[in-house]
Amino acid sequence: MTDDVNDLYQEVILDHSRTPRNFKKLENANHMADGHNPLCGDRVTVFARVENDVIQELSFQGSGCAISKASASIMTASLKGKTLAEVQSLFDQYHVMVTTGTPVDATGGKLIAFAGVHKFPARVKCAILPWHALMSALKKSPTPATTE
Amino acid sequence: MVNPAFHCHGCHGEGLMREDFPILNQSIHGYPLVYLDNAATSQKPRAVLDATRNYYERNNANVHRGIHELSNRATAAYENGRERVASFFNARSSREIIFTRGTTEALNLVAHSWGRANLKAGDIILLTEMEHHSNLVPWQLVARETGAELRFIPVTGDEGLLDLSAIDSLLAAPVKLLGMTHISNSLGTINPVAELCQKARRQGVVTVVDGAQSAGHLPVDLQEIGCDFYAFSGHKICGPTGIGGLYARAEIMEQMAPYHGGGEMIQDVEFTHSTYKEPPHKFEAGTPNIAGVVGLHAAMDYLDCIGREKVFCHDQELALYAYELLTRLKGVRLFGPQKGRAGLVSFHLNEIHAHDMVTLADQKGVALRGGHHCNQPLMKKLGVDSTSRASFYFYNSFAEVDRLAEVIREIQKFFGCAAA
Numbered sequence: 001m002t003d004d005v006n007d008l009y010q011e012v013i014l015d016h017s018r019t020p021r022n023f024k025k026l027e028n029a030n031h032m033a034d035g036h037n038p039l040c041g042d043r044v045t046v047f048a049r050v051e052n053d054v055i056q057e058l059s060f061q062g063s064g065c066a067i068s069k070a071s072a073s074i075m076t077a078s079l080k081g082k083t084l085a086e087v088q089s090l091f092d093q094y095h096v097m098v099t100t101g102t103p104v105d106a107t108g109g110k111l112i113a114f115a116g117v118h119k120f121p122a123r124v125k126c127a128i129l130p131w132h133a134l135m136s137a138l139k140k141s142p143t144p145a146t147t148e
Numbered sequence: 149m150v151n152p153a154f155h156c157h158g159c160h161g162e163g164l165m166r167e168d169f170p171i172l173n174q175s176i177h178g179y180p181l182v183y184l185d186n187a188a189t190s191q192k193p194r195a196v197l198d199a200t201r202n203y204y205e206r207n208n209a210n211v212h213r214g215i216h217e218l219s220n221r222a223t224a225a226y227e228n229g230r231e232r233v234a235s236f237f238n239a240r241s242s243r244e245i246i247f248t249r250g251t252t253e254a255l256n257l258v259a260h261s262w263g264r265a266n267l268k269a270g271d272i273i274l275l276t277e278m279e280h281h282s283n284l285v286p287w288q289l290v291a292r293e294t295g296a297e298l299r300f301i302p303v304t305g306d307e308g309l310l311d312l313s314a315i316d317s318l319l320a321a322p323v324k325l326l327g328m329t330h331i332s333n334s335l336g337t338i339n340p341v342a343e344l345c346q347k348a349r350r351q352g353v354v355t356v357v358d359g360a361q362s363a364g365h366l367p368v369d370l371q372e373i374g375c376d377f378y379a380f381s382g383h384k385i386c387g388p389t390g391i392g393g394l395y396a397r398a399e400i401m402e403q404m405a406p407y408h409g410g411g412e413m414i415q416d417v418e419f420t421h422s423t424y425k426e427p428p429h430k431f432e433a434g435t436p437n438i439a440g441v442v443g444l445h446a447a448m449d450y451l452d453c454i455g456r457e458k459v460f461c462h463d464q465e466l467a468l469y470a471y472e473l474l475t476r477l478k479g480v481r482l483f484g485p486q487k488g489r490a491g492l493v494s495f496h497l498n499e500i501h502a503h504d505m506v507t508l509a510d511q512k513g514v515a516l517r518g519g520h521h522c523n524q525p526l527m528k529k530l531g532v533d534s535t536s537r538a539s540f541y542f543y544n545s546f547a548e549v550d551r552l553a554e555v556i557r558e559i560q561k562f563f564g565c566a567a568a
């Protein structure tokens with residue numbers, strides 16, 4: 001495969017897409033939102049438990065391509081313990097990175113694996129979908145945890 | 149079903165007429181382009197490009213307005229195009245042909261002009277579960293407006309045939325309209341439209357056939373099919389984008405109200421009301437896509453020069469060959485009938501999402517489509533969120549199908565699937 005492809009499907013992305021982390025419903029979530037990419041049918045639901053403006057727990061469910069699954073998995077693994085302000089800042093940087101290739105700062109850890117996405121304009125949406133779902137979940141006022 | 153008379157003579161697995169398609173002769177990401185996304189849009193031969201160019205260079209003017217020479221030529225070209233479409237589909241008269249932007253606009257025209265005037269609460273619009281969104285959403289809109297109800301002829305599952313076991317009761321009153329695709333763009337199924345139209349007609353049910361995938365891909369005789377409406381797109385049959393049409397049986401077209409209002413479609417305009425031209429002109433408001441019609445005319449001539457039986461037979465052989473090769477791969481689930489299919493294959497790979505599949509195939513020069521193919525409800529029913537699709541036209545070759553299979557194997561390997 002070409003360098004571009006190997007940039008897109010880095011080992012860490014393939015790994016997270018095959019065995020996604022935090023791939024479950026969070027029973028005591030107080031924020032939740034769905035994301036949907038009608039173009040390819042990717043669907044993701046993001047669950048978050050936020051206390052004192054800090055992300056305590058994060059998980060997701062859904063179906064989608066390797067990029068969107070890995071993006072959700074790495075996102076949930078990267079943001080635990082971050083404040084809402086830090087999450088916003090990482091989202092902004094991540095957004096710039098997947099559209100231009102400019103990497104997020106080192107605190108972003110594995111997020112940098114998605115820098116190669118910018119060479120595949122059709123796939124930017126896949127990489128950003130779980131983040132949009134998360135941001136819209138966090139924007140909603142917290143709901144009491146449901147267990148239904 | 150497929151007419152057994154279309155026996156293939158003379159296609160020996162080579163792509164036909166490839167030299168007429170400049171676009172096919174290029175590399176994509178360092179590999180020869182293998183264009184297998186023909187169900188989305190076909191490529192255009194030089195004859196079509198030249199015709200459009202010649203029209204703009206020599207004859208361009210507005211139609212039906214001027215009395216100068218160029219306008220006369222443009223009008224003649226436009227109306228000759230209408231004659232050509234009528235003969236291409238064996239309509240009784242060119243007066244039964246309305247030019248539209250394509251299938252989608254044609255189907256919306258039917259839903260809007262015929263549907264709103266003829267449907268009421270309690271009526272049933274019968275569609276199939278394999279309709280493209282463009283033969284579904286317009287009916288949803290009309291149903292909401294009129295109170296009519298939507299019902300569906302079921303699809304049998306992965307095999308992708310219409311389940312016609314209960315068709316007689318499904319077609320019983322108060323069904324007013326039967327809408328169905330001739331060929332499914334996501335399954336490759338060829339539906340028995342003539343048989344269904346005949347049944348519908350006996351019950352007084354009006355019929356709409358979505359011909360987006362059948363026009364230009366097999367011989368279509370509208371008098372034989374016996375439908376009231378047939379919609380098609382020029383861009384899928386070697387013609388330009390932005391042109392297509394609607395066949396409407398003369399008797400039904402005459403009773404229909406206009407679709408869009410504006411210039412070209414009127415006879416007399418007062419401040420508070422107007423009278424309209426005779427059909428089909430009353431359905432064509434505004435300056436039409438004249439160059440598009442010229443290109444479409446050239447495309448139809450071109451296709452008939454090859455012969456649509458031959459095109460059909462060639463595409464079908466490629467699809468059967470692809471089906472055969474793909475069944476041999478592990479972890480591949482194929483959709484649509486094995487026999488009597490049109491020139492496309494739709495498949496799902498274990499553990500590899502169609503989106504990843506299509507990105508990686510593209511990196512090898514192979515253009516596929518991945519997604520729900522504007523058939524979301526059908527995909528849901530089949531239990532997949534998307535499929536990958538390879539769709540063929542006469543210029544594709546067996547070697548390209550071999551390449552497809554090879555690339556799929558490489559992609560499986562890349563994703564570490566045991567299957568490879």
Ligand SMILES: Cc1ncc(COP(=O)(O)O)c(C=O)c1O
Nearest residue numbers: 250251252280282333358360381
């Ligand atoms: C079966 C079917 N119907 C309708 C359409 C819509 O055609 P267009 O986009 O040209 O209006 C398509 C094209 O994708 C199709 O495959």
